[in-house]
Amino acid sequence: MNKSYLILKLIIAFMFLSSMVFAQTGGKDYIVFIAGDTLYCEINSVKKDLVKVVKDGEKFSFPPDSVFRIFQHSKNLVYAPSYLHCDFSIVKGLKPYIYFVADKDKKKLNFFKLSIDGDIMVFDTRKNIRGPNFVFFAPYVAGKLALRRSTGEIIPLTVYGIDPMGELARERKITLKRFFADKTVFLSEFENDKDKSIEATLNFIKKYNQISSTNNP
Numbered sequence: 001m002n003k004s005y006l007i008l009k010l011i012i013a014f015m016f017l018s019s020m021v022f023a024q025t026g027g028k029d030y031i032v033f034i035a036g037d038t039l040y041c042e043i044n045s046v047k048k049d050l051v052k053v054v055k056d057g058e059k060f061s062f063p064p065d066s067v068f069r070i071f072q073h074s075k076n077l078v079y080a081p082s083y084l085h086c087d088f089s090i091v092k093g094l095k096p097y098i099y100f101v102a103d104k105d106k107k108k109l110n111f112f113k114l115s116i117d118g119d120i121m122v123f124d125t126r127k128n129i130r131g132p133n134f135v136f137f138a139p140y141v142a143g144k145l146a147l148r149r150s151t152g153e154i155i156p157l158t159v160y161g162i163d164p165m166g167e168l169a170r171e172r173k174i175t176l177k178r179f180f181a182d183k184t185v186f187l188s189e190f191e192n193d194k195d196k197s198i199e200a201t202l203n204f205i206k207k208y209n210q211i212s213s214t215n216n217p
Contacts, residue, residue: 029053032068043072046079048110064109069117078117081109082153084125084145091153096171098178099129099154116202118209120179121147122157131155144198145204148179155179158198169196176201179208186211 029043031051041060045165051070052061064081071078083106088099116122127142142156155175159168173196180187190204 023131027073029073030071031062032071033062033066034068035066043070043071044072046070046077046111047073048085049108051079051111052125064111066112070111078114080114080117080121080123082112082121082147083107083109084112084123084127084147085110088127088129088154094178096175098175099156100152101154112187115144116205116209118206119149119212120205121149122202122205123147126160146176146179150195153179155177164212166196169198172201176204183208183211 003150028040030038030040031043031053032038039053039055039060041055044052044054044059046052050061050063051067054060067081069078069080083101086101086107087101087105089105091098104109113124114121115124123145124143125145127145129140129142141160143158143160144156146155147153147158154171156168157172174217177187177191180190186208193200193204
């Protein structure tokens with residue numbers, strides 16, 4: 001089976017069934033592997049390059065390149081592998097800037113906390129951005145990052161430190177229009193909404209993912 005097709009099926013299955021699975025497993029931790037297998041276990045730790053678990057008294061560890069998702073229900077956390085720790089390149093011709101990780105810069109996968117899943121994934125991290133968007137063109141540290149799986153494009157959603165002029169909120173409103181452009185009805189709703197808060201932004205991303213999974217406009 002095509003690997004990309006398998007991963008897409010796993011994403012859709014997660015979006016619709018994760019709450020039911022948690023209920024049926026009594027809140028157990030579990031790992032979904034790239035191959036499609038699921039391991040119910042106790043997750044001891046998730047490092048950037050390794051997840052350590054216990055299953056029936058035996059200890060196991062798994063690297064990011066074998067894992068699709070980690071569900072640490074005991075801490076209400078989800079992890080996914082990504083290249084977000086690698087150097088970012090800038091998509092040419094676009095302002096505000098949108099980023100991506102070029103193939104030449106991709107190193108080993110690392111695990112990152114995942115707060116929203118779907119075609120647009122939202123990761124919680126600390127990422128130094130050298131190609132700045134705002135405020136005197138100074139480098140900054142991004143917090144939440146939105147990654148569009150289908151294109152590999154990346155947008156900073158939050159920043160550590162001070163954004164006194166609210167420039168990041170303005171810019172993410174502009175850059176997210178590119179992510180939402182294939183859903184014309186939804187895009188119009190997003191453009192007309194005046195709430196630029198991060199909470200409203202995350203809700204729109206969740207809604208976009210839901211619409212995308214059902215192929216609605």
